[in-house]
Amino acid sequence: MQLEQELDRARQQACLRLYLPYLTGIATFEAEYGHWLEEQQKHVSDLRAAVTSNISDGEMRVLVEASLNHYYELFRMKGAAAKADVFYVMSGLWKSSAERFFLWIGGFRPSELIKILRPKIEPLAEPQLQGICNLGQLCQQAEDALSQGMDRLQQTLAQSVADGQLGEASYSPQIDTAMEKLDGVVRFVRQADHLRKAALVQVSQILTPRQAARGLLVLGEYFERLRALSQVWATNTREPE
Incomplete structure (x- = not known):
């Protein structure tokens, strides 16, 4: 009996050592993301005041x-969280329900946001308009390539799990193979965030400082409205019919 108790304690400690990095990584991300949202509100407020003022281009x-760097910090945080639990990041559990409806590999589609952004920052000079259109097409092509890669990885991952035999132990060779493939999922999340970052950089370079500020304000307010929609929806669904 004493030996069995010691074995149980050893198993519990081993499980805790395996699970603790996940708990720590996700808890850290959730706390950081909550702080990120608070800071994002300040950035949106500053941009809203700036676009109606006469401050200099400098x-x-x-x-x-500052607003762009704030988005870059989110991508860094997500990369660390994906390493702890890539399924958590991919599922969008850290986002509001309306934001999850538009989720693509753990975040927004750059091409879709460019479509939302473009009419809000017009009029544009002809070179700017051409640059924005070209960027949208390049983003769409890159998104398609990443989506196809994710589909193939998902198929091979599902096959690795399905190849196991009924009644076998949880940690079979097939599960080990599947675990190795999860590193590929983490890489796809990071590549998608790299594309999102590159799109923000390119748009800011095409636009003037004032246009870029208006564009970032549009994006900030868009995500704010999605979060507000989620809150209204959650409130309505809790009300008795």
């Missing part, structure tokens, strides 16, 4: 860079 550029 001052506007500082606000644009």
Whole structure:
């Protein structure tokens, strides 16, 4: 009996050592993301005030860079969270329900946001318009390539799990193979965030500082409205019919 108790304690400690990095990584991300949302509200407020003011292009550029860096910080945080639990990041559990409806590999589709952004920052000079259109097409092509790669990885991952035999132990060779393939999922999340970051960089370079500020304000307000929609929906679904 004493030996069995010691074995049980050893198993519990081993499970805790395996599970603790997940708990720590996700809890850290959730706390950081909550703080990120608070800071995002401040950035949106600053941009809203700036676009209706007469501040210089230099001052506007500082606000644009600060807002862009804030998005870059989110991508860094997500990369660390994906390493802890890529399924958590991919499922969008850290986002509101309306945001999850538009989820693509753990975040937004750059091409879709460019479509939302473009009419809000017009009029554009002809070179700017051409640059935005070209960027949208390039983003769409890159998204298609990543989506196809994710589909193939999902198929091979599902096959690795399905190849196991009934009644076998949980940690079979097939499960080990599937675990190895999960690193590929993490890489896809990071590649998708790299594409999102590259799109933000390119748009900010095509636009003037004031146009870029307006664009970032549009994006910030768009995500705010999605979160507000989620709250209204959650409230309505809790009300008795």
